[in-house]
Amino acid sequence: EAQVTQNPRYLITVTGKKLTVTCSQNMNHEYMSWYRQDPGLGLRQIYYSMNVEVTDKGDVPEGYKVSRKEKRNFPLILESPSPNQTSLYFCASSVQASSYNEQFFGPGTRLTVL
Amino acid sequence: AQSVAQPEDQVNVAEGNPLTVKCTYSVSGNPYLFWYVQYPNRGLQFLLKYITGDNLVKGSYGFEAEFNKSQTSFHLKKPSALVSDSALYFCAVRDFQAGTALIFGKGTTLSVSS
Numbered sequence: 001e002a003q004v005t006q007n008p009r010y011l012i013t014v015t016g017k018k019l020t021v022t023c024s025q026n027m028n029h030e031y032m033s034w035y036r037q038d039p040g041l042g043l044r045q046i047y048y049s050m051n052v053e054v055t056d057k058g059d060v061p062e063g064y065k066v067s068r069k070e071k072r073n074f075p076l077i078l079e080s081p082s083p084n085q086t087s088l089y090f091c092a093s094s095v096q097a098s099s100y101n102e103q104f105f106g107p108g109t110r111l112t113v114l
Numbered sequence: 115a116q117s118v119a120q121p122e123d124q125v126n127v128a129e130g131n132p133l134t135v136k137c138t139y140s141v142s143g144n145p146y147l148f149w150y151v152q153y154p155n156r157g158l159q160f161l162l163k164y165i166t167g168d169n170l171v172k173g174s175y176g177f178e179a180e181f182n183k184s185q186t187s188f189h190l191k192k193p194s195a196l197v198s199d200s201a202l203y204f205c206a207v208r209d210f211q212a213g214t215a216l217i218f219g220k221g222t223t224l225s226v227s228s
Binding site: 044 | 118155156157158159160163165204206208215216218220221
């Protein structure tokens with residue numbers, strides 16, 4: 001089944017404890033992206049990747065890191081999480097970065113930072 | 115700057131009645147427009163998109179959307195609502211000239227009563 005998977009689905013952590021949220025897609029997509037969803041704000045892009053070893057900042061990149069060493073994986077790293085990073089996170093992928101390609105979303109990771 | 119507005123936080127409709135979820139956009143170039151749906155505790159699912167051509171776009175689950183360039187709108191419609199259509203709906207836009215970011219509206223909760 002073609003899909004985007006994320007792990008973990010739920011995570012409660014404490015301020016300053018480094019964490020990684022994994023994202024993997026099995027559709028051979030070139031483009032991958034991370035979003036955070038907050039009530040009343042919709043989804044905002046954190047980082048994106050056009051292809052392997054190519055990443056760039058989105059609208060809200062502060063406090064996050066990413067890497068794209070393999071085409072299928074695009075982990076999101078929080079080096080020192082803070083409470084304002086409590087949010088619902090979505091990974092997404094599309095065939096290419098072309099503007100007309102729809103994106104496929106993972107199931108989401110709900111992160112709480114205490 | 116690109117932006118998307120969904121003027122209604124919530125839309126209530128009775129089962130069997132037509133529904134409309136409104137979306138207006140602002141881009142500097144040609145827009146690529148998308149609708150996504152989010153069911154509780156699930157990721158976003160692609161419904162339909164407008165790239166070019168016919169202003170009336172048909173998508174999944176009987177939904178359609180009408181692109182109106184003069185009013186910069188892309189309203190989502192369905193002739194006969196189902197209780198199972200109750201979900202959170204997001205409109206999103208990409209500006210071909212502005213890069214790869216998908217800009218989302220804040221979302222509209224659709225509630226269909228039986």
